[in-house]
Amino acid sequence: MEIKVLGPGCAKCKETEKLVREAVHEAGVTATVEKISDFQQIAGYGVFSTPAVVIDDEVKVVGKVPSKSDVLSWLKA
């Protein structure tokens, strides 16, 4: 599972990354978590507000920090 957290580095983006890493740990799935701060790359995903989370090239949430339960449900799917 390839997880990408998109965001330039403001507090909300860092919070999202932290949350995702915690959720991955809790769910016990094998996944790589990558933080993408480059705007060109972020735009490449069709994402226009941050923070955003992309799992296996599917955009899951855009523009807000997801709840941990949401993240866990994506990981288990």
Added chain:
Amino acid sequence: MEPSGCKSCCAKETVDEGLGMGNGKLARYLLLLAPSLVVWWLVYGMLPGFSRLLTYQVFGVTQGSHLGDSLEFLFYDTPKVLMLLTLVVFGVGIIRTFFTPERTRKVLAGKRESAGNVMAALLGIVTPFCSCSAVPLFIGFVTAGVPMGVTFSFLISAPMVNEIALVLLYGLLGWKVAALYLGTGLFVAILAGWVLGKLNLEPYVEDWVMKIRTDPSVVPADEQTWADRIEAGLRAVKDIVGKVWIYVVVGIAVGAGIHGYVPEGFMASIMGKGAWWSVPAAVLVGIPMYSNAAGIVPVVEALLGKGAALGTVLAFMMSVIALSLPEMVILRKVLKPRLILVFAGVVGLGILLVGYLFNAVIA
């Protein structure tokens, strides 16, 4: 990926589902909210009496003394502003769940200037906007066919006309000043955006931006029940008020000190109407400063209270919030330096205009 035609029927299904399944949760929320609002209202009404009681009976301070004035102000305004802030942030948090940047983007795509500028400025108030999103948002709007001037109107109004500033202005200075800030903020956003649009600055956007081609329906549709929306409002209160309350308290404390101790008319010489250069100076001083609204409003209040002219102070506040050096540094990723300078110049001039206008009009 759903074709866009499906979106309306999907949303409808969720609402029906939400009413059925989430009914328990929603009912619980409403049962909690109704009495909370009543309690809020009652406590709010008791604040003036409470602050007087605390200052003069409990602390035994003499009425009419500097300390008495300051403390009464502090005990009244601190809970008052914090309560107002909580209520408004909650309400706006809920309103914001109805607006997303993606929806705004779709609404604004292809709109002509003028009408587009006005809509963009208005949408800037209600669309959730994090200043770190400024760049992705700019790219998103521009690639969706939103005219550049319209995009700028949004980017100016979003950070500047925010509910925190409005609540604080209302709480500390009354509804007239708050309404003025709202009106002139929108005016600057619309006018500056329109002017920037007319200047044909497309060549000064970084080349890679214009080359982006993406599938517009990539983002998941947003389905929310009312219980979700209320939760979003509560989360907004926890996030925003939780982050901002300390600035408010400190700001009011400073304001209270000035209120009680600094003589009237002290600021009149520097920021008063007579000094014509005070407006441009206020705008320039505001540029390198960046503060969130919570920090700047108490300062504004203190300045006004001591004789600074309203126009000058409004200009200062707008400059601090709207023209922030950090944001311009971020925008450098998508805008060439010339465009950034023109942007700052046009917005600065708009703010200047507002400043002078107010000093001239308000007797």
